[in-house]
Amino acid sequence: MIGKLNHVGVATPSIENSVAMYRDLLGATRIHEKFAMPDQGVWVCFVDLPNSQIELIEPYDDKSPIKNFLAKNPQGGQHHICFEVKDIIAARDEMIAKGATVLGTGEPRIGAHGVPIIFLHPKNTGGVLVELMQEPAHGH
Ligand SMILES: CC[C@H](C(=O)O)C(=O)SCCNC(=O)CCNC(=O)[C@H](O)C(C)(C)COP(=O)(O)OP(=O)(O)OC[C@H]1O[C@@H](n2cnc3c(N)ncnc32)[C@H](O)[C@@H]1OP(=O)(O)O
Numbered sequence: 001m002i003g004k005l006n007h008v009g010v011a012t013p014s015i016e017n018s019v020a021m022y023r024d025l026l027g028a029t030r031i032h033e034k035f036a037m038p039d040q041g042v043w044v045c046f047v048d049l050p051n052s053q054i055e056l057i058e059p060y061d062d063k064s065p066i067k068n069f070l071a072k073n074p075q076g077g078q079h080h081i082c083f084e085v086k087d088i089i090a091a092r093d094e095m096i097a098k099g100a101t102v103l104g105t106g107e108p109r110i111g112a113h114g115v116p117i118i119f120l121h122p123k124n125t126g127g128v129l130v131e132l133m134q135e136p137a138h139g140h
């Protein structure tokens with residue numbers, strides 16, 4: 001069911017500092033402008049890779065779902081991985097049928113790439129927060 005690795009989510013207390021590290025230390029050359037996703041409680045900034053992306057995420061406000069994560073990991077860290085799926089509704093239903101916990105209301109929400117996403121609870125996925133994302137019509 002899971003397809004391409006669309007992105008690796010990296011939580012950071014400062015997208016600005018993380019961008020400087022990816023650019024100056026790691027030599028990333030295609031770094032997008034950050035943008036706000038208030039409904040999801042995060043600022044987002046994509047670092048393009050030849051075969052995927054790094055998704056830098058910073059808390060937008062005190063209600064951010066990554067606040068606790070950063071409280072435990074003050075310098076940030078690898079937060080989630082995102083796989084593309086052909087049909088997000090079918091994938092959501094399959095996950096529930098297989099006993100996995102779909103986070104939030106269970107209804108897909110629009111993610112950073114403008115397509116529906118869901119998250120699975122890490123307790124069902126070997127301690128790794130997994131995001132499933134509707135495969136974009138035009139590829140990522
Ligand atoms: C949506 C825009 C963008 C996109 O790609 O489109 C994004 O990806 S934004 C990403 C940020 N949004 C989310 O992560 C939404 C889903 N996440 C959540 O609902 C929460 O983060 C949740 C429920 C996974 C954890 O919430 P919280 O940390 O507040 O709860 P706890 O501290 O009680 O943790 C519960 C349990 O889960 C473990 N945990 C927490 N975060 C992670 C993680 N990133 N990876 C692995 N495990 C995680 C935590 O250690 C606790 O484990 P326990 O054994 O119970 O101590």
Ligand SMILES: [Co+2]
Binds near residue numbers: 055080082131
């Ligand atoms: Co993500």
